[in-house]
Amino acid sequence: MAEILDNLRQYLAFPFVRYAIIVGVLVALCSSLFGVTLVLKRFSFIGDGLSHVAFGAMTIATILKIKNEMPLTLLLTIICAIFLLRAGQSTKIKGDAAVAMLSVGALALGYLLLNIFPSNSGNLSGDVCAALFGSASILTLTATEVWLSIVLSLVVVGLFVFFYHKIFAVTFDESFASATGVSAKSYNLLIAVVVAVIIVLAMNLVGSLLISALVIFPALSAMRLYKSFLSVTICAAVLSVVCALLGLLIAILAPRAPVGPTIVAVNIGAFLLCSLIGKISGR
Amino acid sequence: MSLISCENLSLGYEGHAIVKDLSFHVDMGDYLYILGENGSGKSTLIKTLLGLTPPLKGSIRYGDGLKKNEIGYLPQQTLIQRDFPASVEEIVRSGCLGRMGFKPFYGAAQKELAARNIERMGLTSLKKRCYRELSGGQQQRVLLARALCATGKLLLLDEPAAGLDPKVTAELYGLIRSLNEKDGVTVIMVSHDLNAALEYAGRVLHIGSRIFFGSREAYRSSGALGSFEGDVKNG
Ligand SMILES: Nc1ncnc2c1ncn2[C@@H]1O[C@H](COP(=O)(O)OP(=O)(O)OP(=O)(O)O)[C@@H](O)[C@H]1O
Ligand SMILES: [Mg+2]
Numbered sequence: 001m002a003e004i005l006d007n008l009r010q011y012l013a014f015p016f017v018r019y020a021i022i023v024g025v026l027v028a029l030c031s032s033l034f035g036v037t038l039v040l041k042r043f044s045f046i047g048d049g050l051s052h053v054a055f056g057a058m059t060i061a062t063i064l065k066i067k068n069e070m071p072l073t074l075l076l077t078i079i080c081a082i083f084l085l086r087a088g089q090s091t092k093i094k095g096d097a098a099v100a101m102l103s104v105g106a107l108a109l110g111y112l113l114l115n116i117f118p119s120n121s122g123n124l125s126g127d128v129c130a131a132l133f134g135s136a137s138i139l140t141l142t143a144t145e146v147w148l149s150i151v152l153s154l155v156v157v158g159l160f161v162f163f164y165h166k167i168f169a170v171t172f173d174e175s176f177a178s179a180t181g182v183s184a185k186s187y188n189l190l191i192a193v194v195v196a197v198i199i200v201l202a203m204n205l206v207g208s209l210l211i212s213a214l215v216i217f218p219a220l221s222a223m224r225l226y227k228s229f230l231s232v233t234i235c236a237a238v239l240s241v242v243c244a245l246l247g248l249l250i251a252i253l254a255p256r257a258p259v260g261p262t263i264v265a266v267n268i269g270a271f272l273l274c275s276l277i278g279k280i281s282g283r
Numbered sequence: 284m285s286l287i288s289c290e291n292l293s294l295g296y297e298g299h300a301i302v303k304d305l306s307f308h309v310d311m312g313d314y315l316y317i318l319g320e321n322g323s324g325k326s327t328l329i330k331t332l333l334g335l336t337p338p339l340k341g342s343i344r345y346g347d348g349l350k351k352n353e354i355g356y357l358p359q360q361t362l363i364q365r366d367f368p369a370s371v372e373e374i375v376r377s378g379c380l381g382r383m384g385f386k387p388f389y390g391a392a393q394k395e396l397a398a399r400n401i402e403r404m405g406l407t408s409l410k411k412r413c414y415r416e417l418s419g420g421q422q423q424r425v426l427l428a429r430a431l432c433a434t435g436k437l438l439l440l441d442e443p444a445a446g447l448d449p450k451v452t453a454e455l456y457g458l459i460r461s462l463n464e465k466d467g468v469t470v471i472m473v474s475h476d477l478n479a480a481l482e483y484a485g486r487v488l489h490i491g492s493r494i495f496f497g498s499r500e501a502y503r504s505s506g507a508l509g510s511f512e513g514d515v516k517n518g
Binding site: 180 | 330333334335350351352353354355356358361366367368370374376377378380381382383387388389406411413416429433481
C-alpha cells in the first residue's frame with residue numbers, strides 16, 4: 001500500500017499528470033450534469049452521433065495540420081449539434097436517420113482522410129485508436145488545451161447551475177414550458193451547443209467512441225438510487241467525478257490500462273453497484 | 284379589445300384540417316367551456332391557442348397585453364417518461380419559471396406560491412414524493428397545482444377533472460370559479476361534463492360537426508343542446 005502511494009506521489013510530481021487529473025475531473029463533472037437531461041430527453045443518441053462527428057472533425061483539423069485542433073473540432077461539432085437538433089424536431093424517423101447518417105458518415109470520412117493524408121507520426125492505427133479510445137491523449141495535452149478545457153468546463157458548469165430550473169422544466173415537459181413563457185427552443189439550442197462542447201472536451205479523456213458512456217452511465221446509476229431531479233443530478237455528478245478519479249489513478253498506476261476504457265469500466269462497476277443497492281432497498 | 288380573438292381559424296396537423304372556419308373570442312374575465320366529442324379537435328384548439336401547434340389558416344389575436352408568462356396550462360396528457368425522477372414540489376414550482384425571466388433560482392415568493400397551490404390541491408403530505416409513483420388522479424392534481432402557479436390572467440385547462448374523484452372534482456370546480464370571480468382570471472376549459480358546463484360556464488364553444496359559440500343560456504335554450512347532448516354523452 002505504502003509503495004502504491006509512493007508511486008502515486010512520484011507520478012503526481014509530473015505536471016502533465018496533475019493536468020490530466022484536473023481536466024478529467026472537470027470533464028466528468030460536465031458530462032454527468034448534462035447527461036441526466038440527455039438521458040431523460042431521449043437525446044442520448046444525439047450525444048453518440050456527435051461523438052463520431054467530433055472524431056471526423058478532429059481528423060480534418062489534423063490533416064489541415066492545425067496545431068491546436070480543439071477550436072476547429074469544437075466549431076464543426078457545434079454546427080452539427082444544431083443541425084441534429086433541428087432534424088430531430090421535424091419528425092422522429094428523419095431525426096434518427098439524420099443522426100445515423102452524420103455519425104457513420106463522419107466516422108468513415110475521418111478514417112478515409114487519415115489514410116489519404118497520413119499524419120507525421122506515421123502510426124495510423126495508433127492515431128485512430130487514440131482518437132477512438134482516448135488512449136493517452138489526456139496525458140499529452142498542451143498547456144493551451146488544458147486551459148481551454150478548464151475554462152470551457154467551468155463555463156459549462158456555470159451555465160448548468162444558472163439555468164438549472166429551466167433545464168428541468170424543458171426536460172420534464174417541453175410543451176408546458178413553452179406554453180407558459182419559457183423559451184423551450186432557446187434552451188434546447190443551449191443544451192445542444194453545450195453537449196457539443198462537452199463531447200469535444202471528453203474526447204481527450206475517453207476518446208470519441210466511449211464518450212456516451214461518460215454521459216449516460218452516471219445518470220442511469222443515479223436514477224437507480226434517487227427519485228428527485230436535484231438528488232439525481234447531484235448523485236450523478238458525485239459518481240461521475242469519483243469514477244473518473246478512480247479510473248485515472250488506476251490507469252496511471254497500471255501502465256497497461258488505457259485511461260478511457262478504465263474510466264468506463266469503473267463507471268460500469270458503479271452502475272452495477274447502484275442497481276444492486278436500488279434493488280435491495282426496493283427503490 | 285378581446286383577450287383572444289380568432290377569425291376563420293382552421294386547425295389540424297400537417298395540412299390536414301380537423302376544424303374549419305372557427306371564429307370566436309374570449310374576453311377578460313370570461314369562463315369559456317369548450318365541448319365536443321372525442322377527436323373533434325378540442326385539445327388541438329387549446330394547443331393552437333397556446334402557440335404549440337400552428338393554425339392552418341386564419342388568425343389568432345391576443346389583446347389586453349396578454350403575455351405568455353401569464354398563462355396557466357393543464358395539458359390533457361403529458362408524455363412524461365416512465366422513469367423520470369422528479370418530486371411533486373419540483374414539478375409544481377416549475378410552473379413559476381415563466382415569470383422569473385433570467386433569475387436563476389426560486390425566491391421566497393415563488394416557493395410560497397407553490398406551497399399554497401400544493402396545499403390547495405391537497406398534496407402537502409405528498410410533496411417530497413416522486414411524481415411517477417403517484418396515482419393517476421394525484422398526478423393530475425400535481426399538474427393542476429403547476430398550472431395554478433403559472434396562472435396570471437388566463438388559465439387553460441384540458442379536461443381537468445379527468446381521473447379526479449367526485450369530492451376533488453367539486454372542490455376543483457369551486458376553486459376555478461373563485462379564481463374566475465374573485466381573482467378575475469379568465470378560464471378556458473375543455474370538458475365532457477355537460478352538467479358542470481351548464482352550471483359554471485359563462486360562454487360555451489361547441490366544436491364538432493356543428494359549431495356553436497354563445498352564452499350558456501343561449502346554448503341551453505338553443506335547439507343545439509338537444510342535438511349536441513347526444514354526441515357529448517356518446518363522446
Ligand atoms: N400530433 C398529432 N398529429 C396528427 N394528428 C393528430 C395529432 N394529435 C391529434 N391528432 C388528430 O386530431 C384530431 C383531434 O384531436 P384532439 O386531441 O384535438 O381531440 P379532442 O377533441 O381533444 O378529443 P378528446 O375528447 O379525446 O380529448 C384527432 O382525430 C386526432 O387523431
Ligand atoms: Mg383532448
